[in-house]
Amino acid sequence: NNSEYNISVKDILNEKTNFVEIVDEKKYPLLNRTLNHLFVYLYLRLLVEKVLVEKFNIDVKDKPLQLGQIIDKAFSKDRIKERIRLTSKKTLLNEFNHFEGNLSIFQPALDITTNALNKEKEDILSFVEKLNNE
Structure with a gap:
């Protein structure tokens, strides 16, 4: 089957990041675990990027x-703590810097537990919510 699917950033950000x-x-x-983790990594990265680009023009x-x-x-x-907080997040920077062309899609999920990823996800979502409420 030669089906083609187009998925936008908006489509991804409208999805829930619950493990399925x-x-x-x-x-x-x-x-299954790897694909779920990969989706969370991508979701968080796109969310933070979108919020920062829009909020700070x-x-x-x-x-x-x-x-x-x-x-x-x-x-x-003057906001160095926030910069350090985000740049220290493995889910945001380390795994997807070279996502394009990187065929080793399974690597991101192998070195973090689902519980640790959920904690990091909640921390980033809390940060984004606080930033949106400024």
């Missing part, structure tokens, strides 16, 4: 920026 069975969890537990139209560059532009020297 993507593939047969009994037959492929590692693959960062121009990414002429020159696309990596998330680290967006964080630096959003949080100047």
Whole structure:
């Protein structure tokens, strides 16, 4: 089947990040866990990028920026704690800096437990909510 699907950032951000069975969890537990983790990584990265670009009016139209560059532009020297908080998040920066063309999609989920990922997810979601309420 040569079906083609187009999924936008908006589509991804409208999804819940609850863990679900993507593939047969009994037959492929590692693959199911990995795909769930991968989705959470992508969701968090896109969410933070979108919120920072919109809130701080960062121009990414002429020159696309990596998330680290967006964080630096959003949080100047007077907001260094916020910049450090985001740049220390493994889910945001370390795993997807080279997502394009990286065929090793299983690597991100292997070194973090689901519980640790959920804690980090909640921390980032709380940070974004607080930022949106400023």
